[in-house]
Amino acid sequence: MTVSELREGFELFRRDDAPVYFDNSATTQRPDVxxxxxxxxxxxxxxxxxxxxxxxxxxxxxxxxxxxxxxxxxxxxxxxxxxxxxxxxxxxxxxxxxxxxxxxxxxxxxxxxxxxxxxxxxxxxxxxxxxxxxxxxxxxxxxxxxxxxxxxxxxxxxxxxxxxxxxxxxxxxxxxxxxxxxxxxxxxxxxxxxxxxxxxxxxxxxxxxxxxxxxxxxxxxxxxxxxxxxxxxxxxxxxxxxxxxxxxxxxxxxxxxxxxxxxxxxxxxxxxxxxxxxxxxxxxxxDMGFDFIRVQEDLITSYLMEEMGRIPGVTIYGPSDPCEHHGIISFNLKDCHPHDVASILNEDGICVRAGHHCAQPLMQYMGIGSCVRASVYAYNTIGEAETFVDSLSRVRKVMGY
Known part of the structure; x- marks a missing residue:
């Protein structure tokens, strides 16, 4: 199975205006079957x-x-x-x-x-x-x-x-x-x-x-x-x-x-x-198989973390090894509230979660009030990751920094 074949099984991803859906930790999409x-x-x-x-x-x-x-x-x-x-x-x-x-x-x-x-x-x-x-x-x-x-x-x-x-x-x-x-x-x-x-x-x-x-x-x-x-x-x-x-x-x-x-x-x-x-x-x-799922998640997470690391002001939380993230990347952008980051990404058709993620004691432990979370799954693509990185790289400029 290829990622393209996998995506054909989801009505959302067959749309010409399909969003970049990076909120899979909140809820995944449902396949047609x-x-x-x-x-x-x-x-x-x-x-x-x-x-x-x-x-x-x-x-x-x-x-x-x-x-x-x-x-x-x-x-x-x-x-x-x-x-x-x-x-x-x-x-x-x-x-x-x-x-x-x-x-x-x-x-x-x-x-x-x-x-x-x-x-x-x-x-x-x-x-x-x-x-x-x-x-x-x-x-x-x-x-x-x-x-x-x-x-x-x-x-x-x-x-x-x-x-x-x-x-x-x-x-x-x-x-x-x-x-x-x-x-x-x-x-x-x-x-x-x-x-x-x-x-x-x-x-x-x-x-x-x-x-x-x-x-x-x-x-x-x-x-x-x-x-x-x-x-x-x-x-x-x-x-x-x-x-x-x-x-x-x-x-x-x-x-x-x-x-x-x-x-x-x-x-x-x-x-x-x-x-x-x-x-x-x-x-x-x-039928997908966990090996397929893990390889695809690790591929996209590795790309995202490497490219996000090149964007000034980005702080990524959690393990330094992308393969330990299970597709979850929580981050903040300097001087930008997570809600503003998520709103600007949304204007480019990108779905992420912003807030405390129902984990306020953890936010307190980390010394932050909230953060942005991008979470990928096996049906996400490198092309979508590129769109995300491009949009994120322009957020501070949109915010006037």
């Missing part, structure tokens, strides 16, 4: 899964559960019942936090670079229980030193929660080292995989994490579908996060018993179309 899969479900198989006894409902149920199985195999889970469908990684991480048995005197360990979705649930849990929230702090390139892991994950630690890949720096955290240390002290591990699953092969069985969260919309799937993978023992022990239809076994006036996992965590009418789309996105990514 994913959109068709969702449409076909609603056109041909539309019924509430898990509820009706008629053939159409059985077909919808089969498609929904087959999607669960496909997602399970995509992330290396050996048990599809460990796949809980959610709205997104944010909901998944909130559910994960609700499962934790934490008490006063315990510590909850996260990194200072976490997205707010993997900070605020733990912050609230710490406040409610009297546990201490402990932050692992990285070096200047975003890497967590081994001594941070050894010194801060202790016998008091009940939970270790961290992103596999930072949404600002793009650097991959030392997942196995963090999980290994957590196991030594008996802590539960929660991994935010939102920025990883579309870019690198994830095998939750090999990682041996307890819980793993991600969103579909960052991996070519529809918005509104996410996943929480969990080891069966943890899911069985945990109380359901939401209560309502379908997640019950039996209800009386006074009490209720709940369905088996994963269904006890999927209250109400499920997003079956989103699940079907997510499964098709898994197929699409597998």
């Amino acid at each position: 994913v959109l068709r899969a969702v449409s076909d479900f609603y056109v041909k198989s539309n019924a509430n899964p898990l509820r009706g006894l008629y053939d159409l409902a059985a077909e919808a149920t089969s498609m929904y559960e087959n999607a669960r199985g496909r997602v399970s195999s995509f992330i290396g889970s050996k048990d599809p019942s460990g796949i809980v469908f959610t709205r997104n990684a944010t909901e998944s991480l909130n559910i994960a936090a609700s499962m934790m048995e934490v008490k006063e005197g315990d510590s909850i360990v996260i990194t200072v670079s976490e997205h707010h979705s993997n900070l605020l649930p733990w912050q609230r849990l710490a406040k409610r229980t009297g546990a201490e929230l402990v932050f692992l702090e990285p070096d200047g390139e975003g890497r967590i030193p081994p001594e941070e892991i050894r010194n801060k994950i202790t016998g008091k630690t009940a939970v270790v929660a961290f992103a596999q890949v930072s949404n600002v720096w793009g650097v991959e955290n030392p997942v196995k080292e963090l999980i290994g240390r957590a196991k030594e002290v008996g802590a539960v591990t929660v991994v935010d995989g939102a920025q990883a699953v579309a870019h690198t092969k994830v095998d939750v069985s090999d990682l041996d994490c307890d819980l793993y969260a991600f969103s579909g919309h960052k991996m070519l799937a529809p918005m509104g579908i996410g996943v929480l993978y969990g080891k069966r023992a943890i899911l069985e022990r945990a109380e359901p996060f939401l209560l309502g239809g379908e997640m019950i076994e039996y209800v009386t006036r006074e009490d209720a018993t709940f369905a088996e996992v994963p269904h006890k965590f999927e209250a109400g009418t499920v997003n079956a179309g989103g699940a079907v789309g997510l499964a098709k996105a898994c197929d699409f990514i597998s």
Whole structure:
């Protein structure tokens, strides 16, 4: 497969006025086959899964559960019942936090670079229980030193929660080292995989994490579908996060018993179309292959970082090695507010994100208020990168500097 062939599968990129889409860390574009899969479900198989006894409902149920199985195999889970469908990684991480048995005197360990979705649930849990929230702090390139892991994950630690890949720096955290240390002290591990699953092969069985969260919309799937993978023992022990239809076994006036996992965590009418789309996105990514994805991302990231380094006033954050960025380049331009930079780039048809990227403690740690983030994926091209660099090189002049 070539990049040109890949782009032909996306309606957006077939447009004559297609933008330079460099906001893939926020959400990726969806290929035609994913959109068709969702449409076909609603056109041909539309019924509430898990509820009706008629053939159409059985077909919808089969498609929904087959999607669960496909997602399970995509992330290396050996048990599809460990796949809980959610709205997104944010909901998944909130559910994960609700499962934790934490008490006063315990510590909850996260990194200072976490997205707010993997900070605020733990912050609230710490406040409610009297546990201490402990932050692992990285070096200047975003890497967590081994001594941070050894010194801060202790016998008091009940939970270790961290992103596999930072949404600002793009650097991959030392997942196995963090999980290994957590196991030594008996802590539960929660991994935010939102920025990883579309870019690198994830095998939750090999990682041996307890819980793993991600969103579909960052991996070519529809918005509104996410996943929480969990080891069966943890899911069985945990109380359901939401209560309502379908997640019950039996209800009386006074009490209720709940369905088996994963269904006890999927209250109400499920997003079956989103699940079907997510499964098709898994197929699409597998067909591309992670080697292809990584080569293309590294090629464009290397070009961008080299050329951006030649532009006066540009500061790039994170690792100096482009191959450690997972397609994410966060930067600032001297004397120019990130919002102004993004607005000027937008005038040239370039889509980037500007702001604190839902990571304000990291911005504070870096000593900045905000930054610009360009994030590429396998369907982006060197030609687009050239357009970006040309536009960025003129921003300060447009701003009057």
